[in-house]
Amino acid sequence: MSFLHPWLLGLGLPAVALPVVIHWLTRPRPRRLPISTLRFIQEAIRQRRAVHRLRDLLILGLRTAAVLLLVWAFARPLIGDRPLVSPGEAGEAARVVILDVSQSLAADVRGIQLFERARPAAAGYLAYVPGLRANLVLAGARPRAVFERPSSNLAALREALAEARVRPERIDAQAAITAASDMLAKAAGDAETRLELVIVSDFQRDNWSRVDFSVLPERTRIQLESVAPPETPANLAVLRVGSQGQAELGGAVTLEAEVGNYSPAPRQVRVEFTAGDGVYRAEGLCPPQARTTLTTTAVLQAGGWQTGRARLLNVEDALPEDDARPFVLDVRPGTVYALVTREPASQLASSSYYLERALVPARPRETRGTEKVIRVRPDQLDRDALAAADLVAVDHPGKLSAEHVALLAAFLQRGRSILYVAAEPVDAVNLKQLADAAGPALKMPVEFLPPSGPARKEQRWTFVRANLTPFSLFGDAVSAAVAPLRFNGGLNARPLPGALADDVLAAYGDSTAALVTATCGAATLAVLNADLPASNLPGSPLFVPMVGELVDRLLGGGRREETVFCGETVIVDLPPDAGPAAGLRVVPPEPAAETGALSDEPGGSVWRCPAVGGPGVYRVARGETTCFALAAAIPPEESDLRPLDANAFESGSGPGRPIHFLAHTGREDRRDSWWVWLAVACVACLLVEVLALRLLRT
Secondary structure: EEEEOOHHHHHHHHHHHHHHHHHOOOOOOOOOOOOOOOHHHHHHHHHHHHHHHHHHHHHHHHHHHHHHHHHHHHOOOOOOOOOOOOOOOOOOOOEEEEEOHHHHHOOEEEOOOOOHHHHHHHHHHHHOOEEEEEEEEEOOOOOOEEOOOOOOHHHHHHHHHHHHOOOOOOOOOOHHHHHHHHHHHHHHOOOOOOOEEEEOOOOOOOHHHOOOHHHHOOEEEEEEEEEEOOOOOOOEEEEEEEEEEOOOOOOEEEEHHHHHHHEEEEEEEEEEEEOOEEEEEEEEEEOOOOEEEEEOOOOOOOOEEEEEEEEOOOOOOOOOOHEEEEEEEEEOOOOOEEEEOOOOOOOOOHHHHHHHHHOOOOOOOHOOOOOEEEOOHHHHHHHHHHHHHOOOEEEOOOHHHHHHHHHHHHHHHOEEEEEEEEEEEHHHHHHHHHHHHHHHHEEOOOEEEEOOOOOOOOOOOEEEEOOOOOOHHHHHHHHHHHHOOEEEEOOOOEEOOOOOOOHHHEEOOOOEEEEEEEOOOOOOEEEEOOOOOOOOOOOOOOOOHHHHHHHHHHHHHHHOOEEEOOOOOEEEEOOOOOOOOEEEEOOOOOOOOOEEEEEEOOOEEEEEEOOOOOOEEEEEEOOOOEEEEEEEEOOHHHHHHOOHHHHHHHOOOOOOOOOOEEHHHHHHHOOOOHHHHHHHHHHOOOOOOOHHHHOOOO
């Protein structure tokens, strides 16, 4: 137990003796009376003396207890652990107050935002005290400090606190603590200076579970003040919006929205998609404390970059800001394949001929799509030749120059997937140079080598991953479909250490990889190790659907999730068809939003923005034409309002850094309410005294 005003005990305890002194000074004095007989008088005196003694002792005890309770009440006893940081504690101190301004603090609890609970809690630590130097850090996606170091200008800190607002960002808690550590280290001074860190937040579990306080200077007092309500408020949110496959003009595309239900009961949710000029809806049941994905089919009649919005219908929850989410779609007239090969189109039964027929299979006119293949000779390979392609296919290109390999690597890094059919020894050299040019971002599962010794003959696929694309399409019939296949030629391959086994989708009987995939950022490189004319694969019923499924996977893997989170740094490689940075401009969703800068890099143009603004769509345009679009949205972590348990913080403070967790919403009832009951008890003693005087009067 501690006291808010302990000095009153020193002044008040002597007052407890006052009733005793008054009682002694006012005790009745004996008087002499002339009476003839004393027998009856003495008996009456004895009876009255007993009543007087009982009354006097009772009154004395009640008065003493009343004074003691009154002194105790004025001293304001605090029940529980004593705070490590007291707002009014005098002495030399350097104090940093971190105030959480992330989106979760906008949660509404009984008509009051959590941030409006956090603001006065932080203000209490910025009140004037002799010897106090303080600083305020507004913590969001990046820490924003009012001053570079703790200052005695507390009025400016309180003014900045009054102007602070919640931002649509997630908190980078570790960055804020590291910034506070630097300030406290500079202000440490002598050993008599107290180092204090106060954090006012709702302490969401996703954002605070991995925080490390050991970066703070030793002897730093850490006080965590939580404004999270005792019961976590229910919340629903749209966490992610996207599409399945490539969005084509006039074709059907599947829109999907991931909805999170952060409440104790299942909820029936409805999502409305606005895409282009159309409005589409999806509905489903979301279990408690879980996520579900709702889908609907949309037909887009306008090409180019289209903006959209997904929002929950008829929802009342704690955080309305996350009930809607913007998204963008790149709607193309049709899938365009760039086939890089030295084989002429007139050469029938060639490897490139079979590959082209598989990429764009013959269909009836009424079901024919808008796909097309653009043949590109290796000696004519340049950026313009590949700019319009959604997928690059390479088949019998011969020896590629270092410049051409670097160009393919740049397209791969910018989201354009590549399908490489390898059959010649020179293909092993091309793939090795491509892996080197792409760098560590390209994670190849095997290294392809030129064949050594006799050429491979009558080889079979003895292993396929039937549960993965492209073979999952065939289900249980995949073994029967693969059994008749025979292959001659091809490259050798050896596994690379640390590679993913699932990236090898098929293998020959000698354990040489036949079909592999490798991710490179948002794109994928697929290598089919087969000499198509020297095998019966092109004539099998497996070939066209297998290539179709593989292409769908490459196109889907090549689509970037065109969404970033508000307040965070963005570095985006623009699509190859955006062209040079000269003439491009960034159009933000709000005029005052930061737009960053555009620049030319060896691989193409790049957009850099140190911190994107609020939710909305950023467009990169050349004139009136949108070359690229990006949706900025609230991070999904901010929708889960469940706080981290207080015991989880103690292990991360390290030695010499005491830490105390204080639940702000309940601290007044829990710590500073006893003075009320003490005052009530004091009044009760006085009332009992009056009642005793009336009952025992003489």
